[in-house]
Amino acid sequence: MIRRISAMLLAVASLFGAGVVMAAPAQAYCNSQHACFYENLGYTGMQRTDFYSRTSWANIAYAGTSIPLYKGDGVPENVTSIENADTDTKLSVYYNSGNLGPCFMIAAYGSVYNMAAIYVKSGTQANDNMNSHRFSNSCLGNTYDF
Template identity: 40%
Template structure:
């Protein structure tokens, strides 16, 4: 006979799987790649790549149909990011096509919560970056350095 604790644990795991909950036990971001996450602290859905990306709205988190950007303030938009490239900073931009307000993640750096980032540049000075960013570019610096 199963214990009550074992039964509850099995139900919780099954419910998380059935609802498509973003897992927290994800593989580490590979060397020389950038990884974007839907939640702060590198959690939630994940997207990993090693190229600059001009429009996060056209990208989907791994294994989902959820875009990295679906309009300002959308819950699943990118909220944290790792730059595992040991030689290149990554500029992260408010607009697609590498435009608008921005900030930079140092090489081998991490920003665990975009809500703590202040953007610099054009008319959006002082904006909080959480759930609004839309593109990133390797080997470019823009605005304040983080990570």
């Protein structure tokens, strides 16, 4: 048993010594029927995967941190990209807590690569400013998938 482990460790070490490096995936995987929220554009940076609708992103944190998804308008750690892996329901994203105020939707099984490209009806840029979400088709804003 020890010989097998030693041989395996030696094989792995030799791969890295030979310059073979495995690249990380460009995009994190979002579990089916969940929404995934990312700090940076392009589905990178801190992430939170959520199965539930949330009335305030200030009360939930990115995985493995105590950093909330929303810390006030314009804060760089706020959500910048989102994946909606729900196969039949849009994800409504709201400017205010309580799932209120200006909003937009992300198509079922859709995503938004960079929320800086979205402006809600109040004229406010969505990036780093949105504060709650609900799995529903009830938002009166536009639907996105890019």
